[in-house]
Amino acid sequence: MSEDKKHEEDRTPGRVCWNELMSTDVEASKKFYGELIGWTFEEMPMPGGMTYTSANSADGRPAAGFMQMSPDAEGMPTCWGSYITVESVAASVEKAKSLGANIVKDVTELPMGKFAFIADPQGGVIGLWEFGESEC
Numbered sequence: 001m002s003e004d005k006k007h008e009e010d011r012t013p014g015r016v017c018w019n020e021l022m023s024t025d026v027e028a029s030k031k032f033y034g035e036l037i038g039w040t041f042e043e044m045p046m047p048g049g050m051t052y053t054s055a056n057s058a059d060g061r062p063a064a065g066f067m068q069m070s071p072d073a074e075g076m077p078t079c080w081g082s083y084i085t086v087e088s089v090a091a092s093v094e095k096a097k098s099l100g101a102n103i104v105k106d107v108t109e110l111p112m113g114k115f116a117f118i119a120d121p122q123g124g125v126i127g128l129w130e131f132g133e134s135e136c
Contacts, residue, residue, distance in 0.1 A: 010085075011131050017085040018129060020065040023078045026053060029066055039063060081117075083127035089114040092128050096120075 010017065023029040030053065033039050039055040046052050053066040069076060086092040089107050096118045097103065104117035104125055113132040119125045 009131065013085050013087050015085050016082050017131075018065065018083040018127075019063075020067060020081050020083070020127075021078065022067055022069045022073070022076075022081060024069050025078070026051075026066050026068050029078065030055075041066075081125070081127055083115060083129040086128045086130055089116050089128050089130040092116075093118065096128075 021029055021033075030039075030041050033055060034041065038058055042054045042056060044052045044054065050068065054062045055064045055066060057063045069078070093103060093107055093116050100121040102119040104119050105115075107114055107116045111132065114130040116128050117125055118128065
């Protein structure tokens with residue numbers, strides 16, 4: 001694989017494209033995964049005074065994201081979430097609703113794409129991700 005291709009995102013619909021840790025203590029999570037896996041971390045300021053932490057593998061590729069859990073999620077444990085690539089988040093949300101899903105977080109637009117969270121009829125929560133024009 002060429003060096004240029006090694007760092008490209010796989011935008012194939014239906015693939016898990018990103019994993020994110022919602023943590024009650026991001027610093028403790030960074031310490032644990034840094035020591036366990038060898039990840040390094042890069043912090044990025046976000047709107048509203050939040051910080052997003054990119055966990056990077058040994059070759060420098062982004063491997064996952066870490067976010068501090070918001071105060072309104074009190075009582076919720078630290079948890080991992082995954083995103084599946086879709087061609088259209090809006091269309092996928094509508095189809096999911098027709099198949100019995102509950103919408104946990106409706107379509108939200110970011111500079112790098114759009115996402116939503118759905119709960120399948122059994123209660124399993126997953127993120128849907130539509131890549132934007134620019135790379136993450």
